[in-house]
Amino acid sequence: MLERRALGHVPKKPHLRQRVDGAVIYEECLTRSGFDGAFSILYHQHRPHEAEPVPLETTPHPVELSPSRALLRRHYRCLELPHGATSASARTALLVNRDVTIGFLKPIAPDAHYFSNADGDELFFVQEGAGVLRSVFGDVAFERGDYVCVPKGTLHRFLPAPGLTQAWLWLEFAGVLGLPPAYRNRSGQLRMDAPYSHRDFRAPAAVAPLDEGLRDLVVKRRGAWHRYRSAHSPLDVIGWDGALYPFVLPITSFSARVGQVHLPPPVHATFEAPGALVCSFVPRPLDFHPDANPIPYPHSSVDVDEVLFYANAAFSSRRGVAAGSLSHHPAGITHGPHPGAYENPHPDKWTDELAVMLDCSTPLDPTKAALPLEDTAYHASFRT
Numbered sequence: 040m041l042e043r044r045a046l047g048h049v050p051k052k053p054h055l056r057q058r059v060d061g062a063v064i065y066e067e068c069l070t071r072s073g074f075d076g077a078f079s080i081l082y083h084q085h086r087p088h089e090a091e092p093v094p095l096e097t098t099p100h101p102v103e104l105s106p107s108r109a110l111l112r113r114h115y116r117c118l119e120l121p122h123g124a125t126s127a128s129a130r131t132a133l134l135v136n137r138d139v140t141i142g143f144l145k146p147i148a149p150d151a152h153y154f155s156n157a158d159g160d161e162l163f164f165v166q167e168g169a170g171v172l173r174s175v176f177g178d179v180a181f182e183r184g185d186y187v188c189v190p191k192g193t194l195h196r197f198l199p200a201p202g203l204t205q206a207w208l209w210l211e212f213a214g215v216l217g218l219p220p221a222y223r224n225r226s227g228q229l230r231m232d233a234p235y236s237h238r239d240f241r242a243p244a245a246v247a248p249l250d251e252g253l254r255d256l257v258v259k260r261r262g263a264w265h266r267y268r269s270a271h272s273p274l275d276v277i278g279w280d281g282a283l284y285p286f287v288l289p290i291t292s293f294s295a296r297v298g299q300v301h302l303p304p305p306v307h308a309t310f311e312a313p314g315a316l317v318c319s320f321v322p323r324p325l326d327f328h329p330d331a332n333p334i335p336y337p338h339s340s341v342d343v344d345e346v347l348f349y350a351n352a353a354f355s356s357r358r359g360v361a362a363g364s365l366s367h368h369p370a371g372i373t374h375g376p377h378p379g380a381y382e383n384p385h386p387d388k389w390t391d392e393l394a395v396m397l398d399c400s401t402p403l404d405p406t407k408a409a410l411p412l413e414d415t416a417y418h419a420s421f422r423t
């Protein structure tokens with residue numbers, strides 16, 4: 040997914056018989072798209088495929104769709120979601136389609152088991168909080184304003200920093216999440232005019248066997264949890280190499296493009312997956328034509344459902360939203376600025392807005408968990 044990295048003990052060639060201090064080490068090849076996509080090879084001290092199934096102690100939030108509703112612009116206040124327990128159990132789906140699950144979580148404690156999501160790549164945006172993502176690839180720290188990417192099938196657990204409020208946007212993709220190919224040159228390097236560089240991405244910087252006393256692994260597959268127990272710590276990796284690993288990207292490392300007049304959202308594209316484009320709106324100068332209207336024009340993007348997560352409230356195009364707001368503008372109806380914003384735009388030359396946007400190519404359905412968070416006056420707020 041990113042460039043190849045290597046940590047710890049990595050043999051001279053893959054698939055060689057290897058011993059370290061007289062003991063056999065075991066490969067685990069984590070591959071995508073069958074064997075055609077990005078892959079990494081991890082080297083374990085023990086056989087990585089010996090965990091046995093054990094009964095579940097807890098189950099995840101069931102994803103239940105809301106009954107069919109009118110086609111309206113919608114607004115959900117994510118911060119009103121109750122605090123959950125751990126990052127695995129607190130993930131609450133709010134909008135779903137076949138390609139992406141959009142949810143939110145407010146974890147308060149570390150998972151007491153390891154977790155592996157076999158349903159898709161996950162991307163978190165940390166609106167509030169900080170912590171450490173611990174995985175078979177090593178630890179990587181994250182903080183407020185970071186994207187945290189956990190590739191499908193990565194054994195991990197989150198350690199939220201104690202004493203901090205945690206509020207994370209959660210995105211799960213059915214297809215492979217990656218960087219837009221247009222940002223790479225023919226050598227696979229990020230281009231010099233890409234909106235970020237290789238140096239902006241943080242990944243685990245060290246790996247060594249670690250025994251936290253935990254033996255249980257929960258695997259999510261087709262929305263259900265399955266629990267397994269191993270005889271040893273699964274964090275027994277002495278080295279790995281490859282292009283598939285968890286990483287962190289601070290949203291403010293995204294270098295926004297600015298035009299003479301308003302540029303469309305894809306210039307903010309940060310990640311993409313089949314059926315979904317993730318864009319970052321970051322503080323930046325506004326359009327510089329002397330007569331430019333810096334407020335987004337009303338638009339009918341008839342092929343996508345558009346979702347905007349507001350990390351702050353510095354948006355002059357919409358009133359009534361706040362940090363933690365999630366708007367859903369479905370394809371089929373026009374949306375645009377609130378009354379007065381387009382007619383009398385503010386004179387500022389700079390915006391402090393911070394948001395994560397998704398363009399989704401199949402219709403999104405709200406879940407029952409989203410309904411108590413809804414601001415039902417939102418659709419009418421577009422009227423004069």
Ligand SMILES: [Fe+2]
Pocket residue numbers: 338345368374
């Ligand atoms: Fe829009």
